[in-house]
Amino acid sequence: MNAYEKLECIGAGTYGQVYMAKDKETGEVVAIKKIRSLNEVQGLPVTTIREIKVLKCLNHPNLVELKEVVVSSENDDDDAEFTDMEEPLDYCHGSIYLVLEYIEHDLTGLIDRQHQFNDTEIKCLMKQLLDVMEYMHSIDIIHRDIKCSNLLMTRDHLLKVADFGLARSLRGDQFFTNKVVTLWYRPPELLLGATSYDASIDMWSVGCVFAELYIGHPIFQGKTELEQITKIFDICGTPTTESWPDYKFLAHSSTFVPEKAKPKRLREYLIREATARKRILPKGALELIEALLVLDPEQRLRASDCLSAQYFNVRPYPPDDPKKLSPITNLPPSHEYQTKKIRREQAKQMNGGGANNHSNSNAGTGGGRGSRPISPPGASSGGRSRQSASKDVVDVCVKTEVKKEDSSSAAKKEATCGLSRLWKVQHISEQDGQTIVNLYQGYQVTVKGNGLSIRSALNIREKAQGSLRRKGKECATIINV
Structure with missing residues (x-):
């Protein structure tokens, strides 16, 4: 990796780290994903194999570009220099790197910085996301981890879907693991134990993203699977044999579905949360979110259905080219990792210099952030006290x-x-x-x-x-x- 100069760590997780780097010869800025495990015992992680395979076979303007895969015979142990890690990661016999195009922001980072998208921008972003979902689903590939932090965006509002470590083809196998999709974006059928599913799981996540762009925080924020499904039922109502005929056949239905029925109040909840941010939710957006956040996956709208919805055919129309929108010029590069780091530093200052709380997001948690945005420099962050820090969910x-x-x-x-x-x-x-x-x-x-x-x-x-x-x-x- 001598051809690249590391500039800053912009992401970290169970896989390893993502660095912003510069090509020493051309000066091009790229993103380098360093894979954590590469040794004679574990071999190359299956998530990395899947990500490389998917990115090599897909071609769409709204997918992050894989420029090259580099295998280094030498160990690269400077992670502590760029991250909060106290010790370097354990690599054996070199490392593997995915060199990807660099994108300035992700949606989580922008929302955390209190950036509010207007109606035209949201419509433009959703159209791009649905376009790429329609493309992937048409060739039987599902992403299985759609969330705001995996949706990158340029300053010109060009959307790029990233992180294909959980992606896979629907062809062949009939049963899959249900331990996919980050908890806050996980659909009810997976929470209830489904192992046979299709592209509808991505569409639930798309609905969660859509709602988040308007209300400014993840719509369902559970700390456990039980709490997550409970929050979904609180807002979307409990299933019945009429609204979801097959739910009783799922493994956890008798455990997770309450005996006392709860009414659906999704529309009221969205309007209230949007109003709290002094926003008006367009009728078409409300109807589309409701059609995506349907409990029964068989009734959930597909990407092609969404693209033909009235929402995209009324003013304000989404531009054909995102560059026609006003660029984001008032914010520095904003990624989830960076905004979480800022939040930790603010909490540390509030707590008088307490120890940092290291928590990375993965597919088993809610993504490591709540509804509270990052405080501006010098403002009170309202962070948790050190006494409550040990209650983080693991x-x-x-x-x-x-x-x-x-x-x-x-x-x-x-x-x-x-x-x-x-x-x-x-x-x-x-x-x-x-x-x-x-x-x-x-x-x-x-x-x-x-x-x-x-x-x-x-x-x-x-x-x-x-x-x-x-x-x-x-x-x-x-x-x-």
């Missing part, structure tokens, strides 16, 4: 074994769930040489033994004995945490 797999003296069917069912479920941590603390992990759903894990770090427990790097408690009553034994 994943932990709890494997349990039912105790002989408590073999009731309920206890067996609860303990069996732990074998295959990913639980959400609410709070972590240490007491009397034990690590106490409080989980949502009322469970508590106690890991015995001094010196067992929280990180090792959560990353399943060490075995430890402990117990699983529900509302204070021990019902199972932890055999591996």
